[in-house]
Amino acid sequence: MSALPLDGVRVLDLSRLLPGGFCTLLLGDLGADVLKVEDTGMGDYVRWAPPYYEGAEDSAKSAMFLALNRNKRSIRINLKEDGGRDVLLRLARECDVLLESFRPGVLERLGVGYERLREENPGLVYCAITGYGQDGPYRDRSGHDLNYLGLTGLLGLTGDRDGPPVQSAGQIADLGGGALMAAVGILAALRERDRSGEGQLVDVSMADGSLAWLAMVAGRYFAEGATPRRGDPELAGAIVCYRPYECADGWVTLGALEPKFWAAWCRGVGREDLIEKQFERPGSAAHEAVRAIFMERTREQWQAFASEHDCCLEPVLDLDEALDSALVRSREMVVELDQPGVETPVRQLGPPIKLSRTPAGVREPGPALGEHTHEVLRDAGYSDDEIAALESSGAVAGPAEAGLHGSFMG
Numbered sequence: 269m270s271a272l273p274l275d276g277v278r279v280l281d282l283s284r285l286l287p288g289g290f291c292t293l294l295l296g297d298l299g300a301d302v303l304k305v306e307d308t309g310m311g312d313y314v315r316w317a318p319p320y321y322e323g324a325e326d327s328a329k330s331a332m333f334l335a336l337n338r339n340k341r342s343i344r345i346n347l348k349e350d351g352g353r354d355v356l357l358r359l360a361r362e363c364d365v366l367l368e369s370f371r372p373g374v375l376e377r378l379g380v381g382y383e384r385l386r387e388e389n390p391g392l393v394y395c396a397i398t399g400y401g402q403d404g405p406y407r408d409r410s411g412h413d414l415n416y417l418g419l420t421g422l423l424g425l426t427g428d429r430d431g432p433p434v435q436s437a438g439q440i441a442d443l444g445g446g447a448l449m450a451a452v453g454i455l456a457a458l459r460e461r462d463r464s465g466e467g468q469l470v471d472v473s474m475a476d477g478s479l480a481w482l483a484m485v486a487g488r489y490f491a492e493g494a495t496p497r498r499g500d501p502e503l504a505g506a507i508v509c510y511r512p513y514e515c516a517d518g519w520v521t522l523g524a525l526e527p528k529f530w531a532a533w534c535r536g537v538g539r540e541d542l543i544e545k546q547f548e549r550p551g552s553a554a555h556e557a558v559r560a561i562f563m564e565r566t567r568e569q570w571q572a573f574a575s576e577h578d579c580c581l582e583p584v585l586d587l588d589e590a591l592d593s594a595l596v597r598s599r600e601m602v603v604e605l606d607q608p609g610v611e612t613p614v615r616q617l618g619p620p621i622k623l624s625r626t627p628a629g630v631r632e633p634g635p636a637l638g639e640h641t642h643e644v645l646r647d648a649g650y651s652d653d654e655i656a657a658l659e660s661s662g663a664v665a666g667p668a669e670a671g672l673h674g675s676f677m678g
Contacts, residue, residue: 272299273626277458280305280359281340283369284312286439287397287446287474289336292367294451296339297619297628300365303644304337304635305356308346308665311637312337321610329634334607335616337634343645344638344665347378351663356380358648361388365454369397372407382469392467393457397446401473413474416441420479428550429499445477499550508555509533509546512584513562520562520570523580536577537561607633637668 277300281292289312296302306312317332346352357380360366366385368375375381382394399416400406406419417423417440418433427434453470461467479486485501505511509524524530530546539561545554565573567583574581585593591602601620604613619628641664645655658664 271626272629273623274299277301277365278363279303279365279367280356280363281367282375283367283397285314285369286336287442287450288367288369289314290443290447291395291397291450291454292340293336293338294447294619294621295365295454297630298621299626299629302340303359303363303640304340304342305359306342306344306637308344308352308638308662311342311344311668315637321607321614329607329609329636331614334614334634338605338616339629339631340635341640341644342635342638343641344668346663346665347375347380349661349663351658351661353378353380355645355648355658355664357385357388359644360385360392362648363389363392364458365393365395367395367397367450367454371410372396372398372402386467390466391461393454393461393470394467395450395454395457395470395472397450397472397474399473400475402469402471406475411474413439413441416445416475416478420475420482422478422482425482425485425496425498425501425504427498428505429497431498433498440481441474441478444481445479446472446474449477449480502547506549507547508550508552508558511550513559515562515570516564516566518567519584520567521582521584522558522562523582525580529579532577533579533581536573536579603630605630605633608636638666641666 274295277295279292279295279300279302281288281302282305283289283292292300292302292304304312310316312333314336315330315333317330320330321334345355347356373381376383382396385392385394396402398407399411400409414423414435417436420441422440423433423435426436450470450472453472457468457470484503485496489496500506503510503525509522509530512519512521522533524533524546527543527546531540531543534540534542539557542554542557545552548554562570570581571583590596596602599618599622601618602615603618604615607614614633616630618630621628642655645658645664646652650658655664659666
């Protein structure tokens with residue numbers, strides 16, 4: 269098997285929950301050695317997010333945790349103890365990347381912030397994912413995906429003109445604004461380090477990142493000066509050729525943005541008179557005519573129509589339908605892997621980045637809490653007696669004992 273793209277890249281992941289976990293999931297799938305640094309208590313909160321696979325409760329591996337943490341190892345360190353901080357500093361000397369998602373200043377107060385880590389390893393790429401960045405008026409505020417989308421205008425523009433803001437089923441700020449921006453920033457900093465030999469701080473704000481998703485909307489605002497309202501952006505439902513439509517037994521999407529696709533749809537339904545109405549708004553007579561036409565057929569019939577008339581028309585699938593679709597199967601976007609303690613293979617979404625020569629790989633299931641503490645410490649040069657002393661002092665902890673239970677909300 270050929271080497272993976274990020275073979276040899278060593279990552280310390282101090283993050284919890286979704287943004288950091290998804291970022292290092294991508295890095296791990298691409299071959300990075302990701303060491304998940306968890307506390308000596310309950311570890312990553314997402315371990316305790318129901319549902320659990322049968323038999324997985326005692327190893328603190330919920331379905332959500334497993335979905336984010338394959339191809340990673342786990343070590344438990346108490347950064348409030350001198351010995352725990354020393355362990356992190358020693359690990360950082362040999363690592364390429366450290367990722368964290370604490371509020372700004374937390375690791376500095378513990379004595380293991382960016383400047384201290386740079387003293388140990390000047391080539392370290394240190395990435396901090398936060399809600400509002402390392403500076404600015406919101407630096408110390410708490411927040412979640414929904415808050416960032418609200419503050420940056422994205423949520424306010426999502427939905428119909430006279431309706432409420434509509435939340436997305438996917439976490440746009442966490443994943444698109446946080447995890448993906450962090451992955452790009454880390455890879456860019458590593459590439460620059462190849463030239464300079466020096467690491468740097470990658471400051472990723474989920475608010476900044478989600479605002480960047482409005483590049484085209486903001487560009488138009490800067491040019492025209494008119495503030496868009498919910499329902500105004502063309503690609504957010506403002507034109508009849510680019511909207512979801514209800515049909516006889518569900519919903520479909522019409523994405524006929526280019527005139528040739530809209531004309532193909534109009535000719536296909538025998539309504540060439542609508543061709544000139546392509547960019548009329550919802551609520552117009554043209555919109556009502558299009559709505560009525562869509563109600564005349566089922567999703568399956570519209571799929572058959574789309575196969576005959578090239579017009580950017582596809583069904584709105586429920587999740588079970590999407591995961592079992594020919595598209596998802598052919599692209600290998602659902603994978604199975606064996607998980608210790610779980611009777612049947614665990615199904616997860618596969619790597620979305622497809623490389624022709626060195627494809628991403630799903631190698632190991634998500635780790636048990638503290639599963640690799642002893643292994644990692646030995647590799648770092650600690651003797652068995654030193655490891656025992658660290659455990660005795662509370663600076664580190666080994667594999668969690670059976671019967672450990674926590675709460676995602678607590």
